[in-house]
Amino acid sequence: MxxxxxxKFDLVICDIDGCLSPESHAPINESALSNIAEYNRKAVALNDRPLVTLCSGRPVSFVEAMCRFIHNTKIPCIGENGVWLYDPGSNMFEMDPEITTEHLEAVHEASKFLRKKYHARGVTEQPGKSAAVTLYHPDTEYLQSILPVVQDELLDQGWPFRVSMTWFYINCDLQHVNKATGIARLFAQTDIDPSRTAAIGDTLADKFMADSVNFFACPANADPEIQTSAHYVSPYEEIEGVLDILQHLGGEQISW
Ligand SMILES: [Mg+2]
Structure with missing residues (x-):
């Protein structure tokens, strides 16, 4: 498909947290989200604008739900930082074939190890991940303080993880899987020309998205460091910023 x-563009690949939904656990702005759905319906009906799909570190079931909310019926979206592609056209989920049984065992062992060490201190694991461990604690400063320790501990065990921090989570992802490998699989499956694609993101992990597309944009709330990779930074935050970026990409005539 x-x-x-x-x-000028066929596809906009959009991050979720901090872009389409608030960075915090606040409710999603459903009227703005319905504008994205209307925008996508018009993209399919009129072929006059790029379609919006998703690329997120969230569990793929969350990404699937968001994909259906925004009425992307055509192009796969990416979940769990590249682990999964979900194709809304065929309803198929595909884990990156480069993830082996040994990798999945390492994820399981790391999850057990981190649970044993940090569960009593109030650190919980985000449910629904298949090949990554994501840690949460209500006190973000505490989470930040254990980031280097977790990094060293996983390294000492010889497990192949890339440990990074988003605003509220520690992500322990398999080293060889990231948003760029997910996007490469998406391009291979769809014949979409990377030079006709754009992406929207708000944290450093989204550099993998910026490096995979022709045009990268951020909402106003984005980390200042990732903003240096952007061709356009919207003056608006989160989903209002995404709507502004879509207008910027499509020209004046684009509406929803
Ligand atoms: Mg984000």
């Missing part, structure tokens, strides 16, 4: 528009 592919998608082509008569405009």
């Amino acid at each position: 592919s998608f082509q528009s008569t405009g």
Whole structure:
């Protein structure tokens, strides 16, 4: 399955947390989200604008739900920082074939190890991940304080993880899987031309997205460091910023 528009871009690959939904656990702005759905319906009906799909570190079931909310019926979205592709056209989920049984065992062992060490201190694991361990604690400063320790502990065990921090979570992801490998699989499956794609992100992990596409944009709330990779930074925050970026990409005539 592919998608082509008569405009400059065929596809916009959008992060979720801090872009389409608030960075915090606050409610999602459903009227703005319905604007994205309307925008996507028009993309499919008129072929005059790039379609919006998703690339997120969230568990793939959350990404699938968001994909259906925004009425992307054509192009796969990416969950769990590249671990999964979900194709809304065929309803198929595909884990990166480069993830072996040994990798999944390392994830399981790391999860047990971190639970044993940090559960009593109030650190919980985000449910629903298949090949990554994501840690949460209500006190973000505490979570930040254990980041280097967790990094060293996983390294000492010889497990192949990349440990990074988003605003509220520690992500322990398999080293060889990231948003860029997910996007490469998406391109391979859809014949979409990378030079006709754009991405939207707000944290450093989204550098993998910026490096995979022709045009990268951020909402105003994005980490200042990732903003240096952007061709356009919206003056608006989160989903309002995404709507502004879509207008910027599509030109004045694009509406929802
Ligand atoms: Mg984000």
